[in-house]
Amino acid sequence: QVQLVESGGGVVQPGRSLRLSCAASGFTFSIFGMHWVRQAPGKGLEWVAVLWSDASKKYYGESVKGRFTISRDTSKNTLYLEMDSLRAEDTAVYYCARNGRDMVLDYWGQGTLVTVSS
């Protein structure tokens, strides 16, 4: 069965960096695009970034453009999100999700919490 497991969250000071990982299993990772989506405490969902299956294209939400970088290691079936210049407003649970048919997010991980605080 499809499994996505995020890790790497924690407490980080404003201005610092953090890297999240998402380990994928149960499907052929190399042929699917992958997303990061976040949810601030008590708030709704915010799309963060997507990476095409062949890593040829990546797109970002406006609030993270220029600060966050999405990447993947197909040999490890792992998706990454490198987050630089973190701000308090980046505090959220970060989910990875698979890009399915018709550009929907068909499988989601359980999320990892990132807290940006001094």
Place this chain on the structure above:
Amino acid sequence: EIVLTQSPGTVSLSPGERATLSCRASQSVTSTYLAWYQQKRGQAPRLLVYGASSRATGTPDRFSGSGSGTEFTLTISRLEPEDFAVYYCQQYGSSLWTFGQGTKVEIK
């Protein structure tokens, strides 16, 4: 960027009642790229409906999606106890994905 506005923000209903959730887009959305998700407290979102009206695997048939252009609806015909949750619509267009702000369906 297309903005999705969901209404109402919160709806209070009893089990067995019908729920009608609205999702309005700031510009026309290709129906193929309109989806609905359910999120229960403390859990990750789960895909319910894709292509505006197709139920995802495992979605009960009491859930139905409809609409086109800028107006979309998710209907739950008879609420079961497990349906009380937050529901989000989502669209894809121009290499960007956006979500509505969510509708909470709570027990009356």
